[in-house]
Amino acid sequence: MTVRIEKLIYKDFEEFYKLYSLTLENDFPGYTKPVIDYFLNKIYTREALINWLSSGWKIVFIAKNQEKILGFAMLDKPYGGVCFCRWLGVLKKARKKGIGKKLINAWLDFSKSYGCHKVEIASQPESREFYEKCNLELEGKRNLSYFGINQYIFGKTIGQPDDEVMTKD
Ligand SMILES: CC(C)(COP(=O)(O)OP(=O)(O)OC[C@H]1O[C@@H](n2cnc3c(N)ncnc32)[C@H](O)[C@@H]1OP(=O)(O)O)[C@@H](O)C(=O)NCCC(=O)NCCS
Numbered sequence: 001m002t003v004r005i006e007k008l009i010y011k012d013f014e015e016f017y018k019l020y021s022l023t024l025e026n027d028f029p030g031y032t033k034p035v036i037d038y039f040l041n042k043i044y045t046r047e048a049l050i051n052w053l054s055s056g057w058k059i060v061f062i063a064k065n066q067e068k069i070l071g072f073a074m075l076d077k078p079y080g081g082v083c084f085c086r087w088l089g090v091l092k093k094a095r096k097k098g099i100g101k102k103l104i105n106a107w108l109d110f111s112k113s114y115g116c117h118k119v120e121i122a123s124q125p126e127s128r129e130f131y132e133k134c135n136l137e138l139e140g141k142r143n144l145s146y147f148g149i150n151q152y153i154f155g156k157t158i159g160q161p162d163d164e165v166m167t168k169d
Contacts, residue, residue: 001065003099005106008053008060008072015069016062017046023072023089030124030149044087061106063090063099070094073103075110081166083111085121104134112158115165119158122151 008016024036031039052058056077063071071090075083085107090099111119122142123131132138136154145151
């Protein structure tokens with residue numbers, strides 16, 4: 001299967017949003033239904049995401065096989081030299097084929113090209129082993145954290161802190 005990674009553009013937004021909603025609804029077992037509804041209907045709505053994408057506050061990479069979207073990584077705009085990956089998901093039937101790793105690499109490449117010195121992610125317990133396999137470093141565990149789940153904090157240093165990068169925008 002040939003999978004390429006692209007930056008999300010407007011024409012693919014609806015298909016991306018369908019996969020994003022499906023992933024939140026089915027693949028984050030620690031979040032209750034009201035929490036998922038809150039994410040989808042109050043925070044990460046279509047309108048909010050379109051605004052954030054067009055203003056650069058969020059960056060989304062998608063994984064495509066031919067024209068079908070199989071996965072996504074949603075990043076926050078780098079802040080303080082650190083790029084945080086907010087959401088990551090791969091379509092259930094396309095998992096364990098290396099797509100998640102490709103999305104992680106796209107995140108790392110983007111962060112390096114931005115000049116970031118670090119990347120970070122907060123993993124739900126179910127995905128801990130995946131991030132270890134991606135060679136991110138486990139930096140700690142938050143107990144009963146945001147929205148009531150335990151989170152494993154992973155990070156990776158990718159450069160030296162740079163005042164110009166950390167204070168731009
Ligand atoms: C986590 C997720 C993105 C992984 O995507 P994927 O495309 O299956 O990952 P890959 O195929 O690139 O896997 C890379 C490696 O991690 C391993 N791996 C993937 N998912 C794993 C899991 N749940 N548990 C243990 N190992 C896992 C793979 O076997 C592979 O190992 P290898 O390098 O030894 O071959 C996907 O399972 C997913 O969307 N899960 C639901 C949402 C989620 O948990 N997102 C992360 C949010 S914190």
